[in-house]
Amino acid sequence: MITGSARNLKSSHLSVLSSVLMFVCLVVGIVLGDSQAAYTLPLHKVTAIPAFARKYGLPCSACHTAWPKLNNFGMTFRDNGYQLGNDRDSPIYQNPSYFPVTFRMTPNWHLEHATNQEVDQAASGISTVTTHGFDLSGMDLWTAGTLFNNISFSLLPSSDETGAFHFENAFVRFDNLKGSSWFNFKFGKFELNNLISEKRFLFLSGNGGFYQSYHFVPPGDTNDFGLGDNQLGVELMGHSKNDYTRYSVAVLSANDGNPDFLSAFGTPTGRTYDTYLTFDQAFEVGSLGVQRIGAYAYIGERPTNYQTSGGAQLYGIENKPFYRVGFTGDLYFGKLNIQPFYMHGHDNEFLGLGVPSSTPSTSLPVGARGPSWNAGFVEFGYYQSPQLVIIGRYEAVRMQTQADPATPSNFGNIDAYAVGFRWYPIMFSRAGLALHTEYAISKSIGIAPLSGTGSASANPNDPAVWSSSLMIGFDFDF
Numbered sequence: 518m519i520t521g522s523a524r525n526l527k528s529s530h531l532s533v534l535s536s537v538l539m540f541v542c543l544v545v546g547i548v549l550g551d552s553q554a555a556y557t558l559p560l561h562k563v564t565a566i567p568a569f570a571r572k573y574g575l576p577c578s579a580c581h582t583a584w585p586k587l588n589n590f591g592m593t594f595r596d597n598g599y600q601l602g603n604d605r606d607s608p609i610y611q612n613p614s615y616f617p618v619t620f621r622m623t624p625n626w627h628l629e630h631a632t633n634q635e636v637d638q639a640a641s642g643i644s645t646v647t648t649h650g651f652d653l654s655g656m657d658l659w660t661a662g663t664l665f666n667n668i669s670f671s672l673l674p675s676s677d678e679t680g681a682f683h684f685e686n687a688f689v690r691f692d693n694l695k696g697s698s699w700f701n702f703k704f705g706k707f708e709l710n711n712l713i714s715e716k717r718f719l720f721l722s723g724n725g726g727f728y729q730s731y732h733f734v735p736p737g738d739t740n741d742f743g744l745g746d747n748q749l750g751v752e753l754m755g756h757s758k759n760d761y762t763r764y765s766v767a768v769l770s771a772n773d774g775n776p777d778f779l780s781a782f783g784t785p786t787g788r789t790y791d792t793y794l795t796f797d798q799a800f801e802v803g804s805l806g807v808q809r810i811g812a813y814a815y816i817g818e819r820p821t822n823y824q825t826s827g828g829a830q831l832y833g834i835e836n837k838p839f840y841r842v843g844f845t846g847d848l849y850f851g852k853l854n855i856q857p858f859y860m861h862g863h864d865n866e867f868l869g870l871g872v873p874s875s876t877p878s879t880s881l882p883v884g885a886r887g888p889s890w891n892a893g894f895v896e897f898g899y900y901q902s903p904q905l906v907i908i909g910r911y912e913a914v915r916m917q918t919q920a921d922p923a924t925p926s927n928f929g930n931i932d933a934y935a936v937g938f939r940w941y942p943i944m945f946s947r948a949g950l951a952l953h954t955e956y957a958i959s960k961s962i963g964i965a966p967l968s969g970t971g972s973a974s975a976n977p978n979d980p981a982v983w984s985s986s987l988m989i990g991f992d993f994d995f
């Protein structure tokens with residue numbers, strides 16, 4: 518559900534912005550008078566690198582509708598291996614004082630609220646939990662560019678809010694093989710070629726800073742896959758000269774991007790590989806500009822059992838399949854950008870039930886089957902100017918088939934909403950600063966919110982958990 522619409526009068530925008538600011542100030546005043554303690558919440562981080570603007574002498578708006586979201590020129594620049602095709606591409610022509618590195622962080626204040634939580638002090642045992650306070654996001658330390666003509670790289674050590682680092686991405690890319698833009702080879706850890714990037718979008722809060730559709734797995738399912746997670750593997754990607762036609766084929770380790778052949782649960786992975794296929798096409802529609810639609814398919818396997826030695830797990834066995842397929846779009850109507858997304862997901866019944874595939878069929882629930890679901894969202898951004906964007910999103914996950922037929926049909930369903938704005942008082946090639954204000958809320962039926970800001974419902978009469986986030990912060994990079 519789109520919670521805002523295109524407005525033509527400047528006075529209307531000012532009125533809306535003033536109302537939002539007044540609401541935020543009122544809420545802050547109320548909650549700061551509360552005595553409840555704050556807690557630390559890791560915020561989903563996205564990336565942008567003003568070092569490229571410094572390198573080529575371009576404004577940030579050349580590549581971004583609103584950083585970090587890319588426009589078509591920025592997408593073309595990235596797909597060309599961070600190259601414009603001039604002498605500045607190669608690092609040997611750069612001033613030795615130039616170094617392509619960017620720091621990014623978001624000091625913020627946020628409030629988290631969750632209903633239907635088990636609380637010892639509550640007379641009924643069930644209560645709501647609210648925490649708030651000042652906080653830090655994680656930090657990105659990103660460097661990217663060219664090692665030589667048609668050899669590009671990216672390295673992104675990223676920390677959580679406590680300073681614990683991991684490698685968000687690290688890859689080398691060989692561009693324009695055989696002199697053709699249709700053949701580019703990437704090796705390492707990288708974001709999947711998703712038309713709608715979770716790493717470059719404009720939401721940051723605990724409940725809004727990720728796509729539910731990208732990370733949902735049915736309740737009780739042991740699959741550790743997330744479409745929004747960076748993966749380890751190789752990718753062959755190609756595009757037309759103007760980047761209107763794009764494709765990619767990726768072969769990936771079956772560990773959801775985790776090192777040392779371990780899954781996200783810390784268990785050994787199976788000795789299999791996943792495959793990700795994408796295709797998207799852009800076309801011009803008169804004065805509306807460039808529109809883009811695409812399709813994707815992710816096919817993989819995950820273990821349901823483990824080879825052991827002395828009780829210690831060695832590697833995953835009895836692998837069973839899963840897939841995610843769907844379509845997406847990136848559409849413009851004047852200042853209004855709309856991004857639709859749809860996914861159909863399916864896991865093997867042994868993954869869905871969390872049992873080894875060697876389990877006797879007589880031990881499985883009667884009518885056991887592979888869980889399937891449909892998920893999607895509609896996201897919008899209204900770009901009043903290069904320095905002000907109003908954002909919103911509605912997202913839904915609906916179970917189609919439960920692994921155990923005895924499970925209620927709506928168990929695991931999700932509805933999620935997010936709205937906010939970003940104002941950029943500073944947008945230079947050296948640095949950027951954005952005032953980020955966002956409110957996001959999700960309803961999950963019988964399961965813990967994917968944001969991690971609450972547990973599963975403990976109220977048998979009301980299985981819905983509402984989890985919300987209110988965030989105000991300064992997102993800056995240098």
